[in-house]
Amino acid sequence: MKSQDRLRIGAGAGTSDDRMVPALELAERGDIDYLVFECLAERTVSRENLARSKDAELGYSPSLHARLRMVLPTCIAKGIRIVSNMGAANPLGGARAARREAADLGLGDVPVAVVLGDDVSSIVRHRPELKLIENGEPLESILPKMISANAYLGADVVGEALNTGAPIVLSGRVADPSLFLAPMLHEFGWSYDDLPKIAQGTAAGHLLECTASVTGGCFGWPSKKEVPDLARNGYPFADVKADGSIVIGKTPDTGGRLDVMTCTEQLIYEIHDPTAYITPDCTLDITGIVLTQDRADRVRVEGARAQPRTETYKVNVGYADGYIGEGEVSYGGIDAVARAKWAAEIVKERLKLQGFVYDDFRVDLIGMSSLHDQVEIRPEPYEVRLRLAGRTRDRKAAHAIGFEVRAMHMHGPGGAGGASEPRVRDVLAVKSVLLPRNLVNSQVLVEGTL
Amino acid sequence: MSVRVYDLAHARAGDKGNTSNISVICYDAKHWDFLERELTPERVAEAFKHVAKGPVRRYPLRNLKAFNFVIENALGGGVTISLAQDIHGKSLSNVMLAIALPNPEARK
Numbered sequence: 001m002k003s004q005d006r007l008r009i010g011a012g013a014g015t016s017d018d019r020m021v022p023a024l025e026l027a028e029r030g031d032i033d034y035l036v037f038e039c040l041a042e043r044t045v046s047r048e049n050l051a052r053s054k055d056a057e058l059g060y061s062p063s064l065h066a067r068l069r070m071v072l073p074t075c076i077a078k079g080i081r082i083v084s085n086m087g088a089a090n091p092l093g094g095a096r097a098a099r100r101e102a103a104d105l106g107l108g109d110v111p112v113a114v115v116l117g118d119d120v121s122s123i124v125r126h127r128p129e130l131k132l133i134e135n136g137e138p139l140e141s142i143l144p145k146m147i148s149a150n151a152y153l154g155a156d157v158v159g160e161a162l163n164t165g166a167p168i169v170l171s172g173r174v175a176d177p178s179l180f181l182a183p184m185l186h187e188f189g190w191s192y193d194d195l196p197k198i199a200q201g202t203a204a205g206h207l208l209e210c211t212a213s214v215t216g217g218c219f220g221w222p223s224k225k226e227v228p229d230l231a232r233n234g235y236p237f238a239d240v241k242a243d244g245s246i247v248i249g250k251t252p253d254t255g256g257r258l259d260v261m262t263c264t265e266q267l268i269y270e271i272h273d274p275t276a277y278i279t280p281d282c283t284l285d286i287t288g289i290v291l292t293q294d295r296a297d298r299v300r301v302e303g304a305r306a307q308p309r310t311e312t313y314k315v316n317v318g319y320a321d322g323y324i325g326e327g328e329v330s331y332g333g334i335d336a337v338a339r340a341k342w343a344a345e346i347v348k349e350r351l352k353l354q355g356f357v358y359d360d361f362r363v364d365l366i367g368m369s370s371l372h373d374q375v376e377i378r379p380e381p382y383e384v385r386l387r388l389a390g391r392t393r394d395r396k397a398a399h400a401i402g403f404e405v406r407a408m409h410m411h412g413p414g415g416a417g418g419a420s421e422p423r424v425r426d427v428l429a430v431k432s433v434l435l436p437r438n439l440v441n442s443q444v445l446v447e448g449t450l
Numbered sequence: 451m452s453v454r455v456y457d458l459a460h461a462r463a464g465d466k467g468n469t470s471n472i473s474v475i476c477y478d479a480k481h482w483d484f485l486e487r488e489l490t491p492e493r494v495a496e497a498f499k500h501v502a503k504g505p506v507r508r509y510p511l512r513n514l515k516a517f518n519f520v521i522e523n524a525l526g527g528g529v530t531i532s533l534a535q536d537i538h539g540k541s542l543s544n545v546m547l548a549i550a551l552p553n554p555e556a557r558k
Contacts, residue, residue, distance in 0.1 A: 043530050134467055134528075218462070218540075225460060261460065261475070264514050268473035270464035272520045274509050287513060303513070321531060360526075362533040370534075371541045373500040389533040429530045430467075 007187050009180055009204075010237040012071065013037040013084075014211035016044055016063055020070055022212070022235040022251065027074040030251045032237050034183045035075060037067060037084035038176050038209050045173055046318025046428040048089035049148040059090030060097060060170075068101045076107050076167060083158060083179055087170040089148060091116060094170045095447040111450050113161035115171035117442030120315055120435060121149040130433040132317075139433055142319045147428065151313040151435060154280030155201075156192070157442040158182035164446050173316065175279050177205030180238070188242045192309065197244035198282045199306035203289060204238040204246045206267065206277070207301065211235050213266045214248060214299075216256035229255025246301040247294055258297045267291070280313060282306035312434035321429035322359070324391050325398030327405025328366070329412075329419040332383035339413040340365055340386040346412055347388055347404045356397035358390035391427060398424045455489060456547035463543040470502065470524035470539045472546050476515040485517065486510065488551040494519055497549045501542065519546070 010032035012023035016039040027035055039061045052059025064086045075082055087094040095112035102110035124130060128140035150173035159182045161169040171179075181201040184190060190197045207214055214236045220227035227233070234254025239247045250258045267286060271277050277284040288303040331340045344363045351358075364370035366385035368378040386408075390401050402422025409416050455461070455474060458481045463472045474489065476482050495506040502524035509518040525539050526532030536542075 221460075264475050264516060265460070265462040265473060267514065268464075268471070268475075268511065268516060268518050269462060270466055270471060271518060272466070272469070272471055272509075274511055274518055287511060289513060291514070324531075324533060326533075360531075360533055362526075364535065366535070371536050372545055387535070391531060391533060427531055429528070 004187050005242040006239065007033045007183060008237050008239050009034045009036060009183050009208070011036055011038070011208040011211045011235050013039050013067065014209055014213065015039065015041060016061055018211055020067060022233065022254065023067070024070050024074065025254060026235045026237065026251045027071050027078070027080055029253065030237055032080055034081050034083060035071065036179050036208070037082070037086055038179055039063060039084060039086045040088060040173060042316060042430045043318055043428045045089050045150050045316070046147045046430065049318070052090050052093070057093050059088060060094030061086035061088045064094055064097055065101060068098055069105065072102055072107060073105055076110065081162070081183070082168045083162070083182060084169070085171045085174050085179060087114065087172045089119070089172060091170050091172050092445070092447065098168055098170065099448055109448055110168065111166040111446055111448035112168040112170055113164045113166035114445045114447060115153065115157050115161050115169065115174065115442065116445060117157070117440060118150045118153050118171065118173040119148070120151050120440060121146065123439055124149045124315060124317065124433065124435065130435070132431045132433060134431050139317065142317060142431060145319040145321065146317055147320060148318040149315055151315045151440050152280055153313070153442050154178045154309065155181035155185050157444065159185035161444045162186035164444065165450055166446055176209035177202045177279050178281055180205030180208050181281055184240055192281070195282065195306045195308065196304070199284055199304035200244040200246050200301065201240065202279055202282055202284050202306065203267070203286065203301055203304040204240060204248070206284070207248055207263060208236055208238055210266060210269065212256065213269065214262050215250045215258050216262055219262055219265060225261070227257045231255060248299045248301065250297050258299060260291045260293055260299060263291050263299045278310060280309060282309050312436055313440055315433050315435045316430050317433060318428055318430050321427040322391055322393040323395050323398035323424050324389060324427055325401040325422065325424045326387060326389035327402030327420055327422055328385055328387045329405050329408045329416050330383060330385045331416060333415070336382065336384050337365065337368070337380045339415065340384050343386055343408045343412045343416065344388060347401070347408070350404050351400055354400060356392070356394065356400055358392045358397065361390040363388055395424065452550040452552055454547065455549045455551065458485065461543040461546045463539055463541070465525055465529055465538040468523055468525045468528040470521045470542050472519045472521065472543050474517045474519065474546060479515045482512060482515055484553065488553060489517065489549065491519070493549065494521070494546065497545055498524065501545065
């Protein structure tokens with residue numbers, strides 16, 4: 001075990017589109033040892049794989065440039081190490097880009113440790129019999145359309161990357177909480193057999209992985225759940241001790257709110273069975289966790305339990321699954337809703353007359369039923385925005401939706417306004433399989449000189 | 451007189467595939483037993499039947515003054531293929547908060 005008995009791990013991003021300034025504030029004023037950027041949603045790796053197929057140097061998170069440009073001078077000056085899955089579908093390419101950014105910033109030769117092995121597409125290609133978790137069908141059913149297959153790696157291999165001493169560690173797919181657990185394994189030498197500590201570290205990672213969600217983001221409600229100075233909300237960190245004790249805090253002199261209520265919402269977020277939250281590092285049980293307010297903006301986390309990690313990795317398989325087309329147009333004033341409903345029927349009939357078919361189709365009256373349905377019981381608003389959307393294998397059929405909705409300006413009920421341009425997007429669907437651990441060969445490479 | 455979930459608890463929705471999970475967290479622990487009795491999976495399934503096929507499972511989290519509701523087939527086939535505007539179902543916590551429960555005594 002190393003001599004350090006406490007460390008502070010900051011959360012710098014919880015999604016690829018997360019706000020950036022709070023990460024810099026955390027680096028400047030948070031007194032952190034590590035800054036973790038979690039930037040991969042379920043289908044992001046598929047999208048980046050497509051980018052890489054067009055340009056072999058791409059495939060890492062495009063936000064890597066802006067994020068590193070903002071925080072790297074501070075992090076290098078203060079010795080804050082960066083851990084991130086911004087490598088996405090091309091961690092080596094991401095490492096080269098990071099090193100170029102460092103050089104351009106005048107920081108010299110900054111080595112980057114790269115975690116490889118999450119890309120298991122060549123392995124699963126030979127295992128068409130693997131069962132899809134979502135519908136029990138064999139992987140074979142989507143193999144011809146597969147774009148990417150990535151295992152959710154755990155904290156162990158990220159910890160190995162930290163052992164190299166490189167100031168930056170970049171990975172592709174790693175489970176979100178594992179990115180935060182890795183520095184704890186590295187600094188404290190925790191063993192996977194020490195389940196109470198692995199559990200505490202994983203719970204801390206889960207609390208941090210959505211950044212502002214524990215500091216008042218996605219929480220406030222006027223006069224019911226007030227959040228002070230939400231416009232300047234800060235990002236959180238975890239104070240971790242070698243004995244597994246955890247206190248969550250946030251950047252000093254920022255807005256927002258960090259208390260038992262905000263932490264409870266995040267703790268349950270995206271959990272199903274609370275006795276069995278499966279990560280690559282353990283199966284976490286949150287039913288014994290006690291959250292207490294230590295002092296202002298500090299919440300103590302105690303009582304996490306865990307079972308040992310499972311024998312398999314979860315693998316996300318991304319595949320192309322046709323197109324979604326959509327269009328919108330607005331109606332206001334007298335009989336606005338009746339005209340919108342009429343327009344929807346006209347568009348549907350015109351699409352049918354052209355022979356277009358859709359696997360799924362949807363009509364929304366935005367302002368009445370686009371979020372929670374039940375248009376029949378909603379009060380009529382003064383104005384309403386009609387939205388039609390459909391999913392189809394046929395790109396033309398997808399485009400036709402927005403085209404016909406826009407034509408409501410001239411060929412529909414009276415008084416249509418503000419139609420959108422026709423929109424078409426590729427559907428990148430994701431399903432998952434479980435892959436035995438021994439088939440996955442994770443490894444660490446270093447770009448640059450240590 | 452009825453009481454809404456909104457009056458007693460706060461809530462947040464999360465997504466995984468085609469499944470939504472919605473936490474219900476008491477402002478005051480003294481309301482937990484009332485919610486355990488009245489906010490049944492059946493009642494939640496009824497409130498969500500227009501947006502989710504179900505089934506609905508409920509997990510008690512007394513340590514957090516909370517419950518976790520797991521609602522299957524709630525996200526238009528799943529985040530990656532859904533035609534909905536709110537593909538993650540982030541707004542679904544508001545369907546939960548609007549559920550009316552029959553016993554006003556619980557507010558005391």
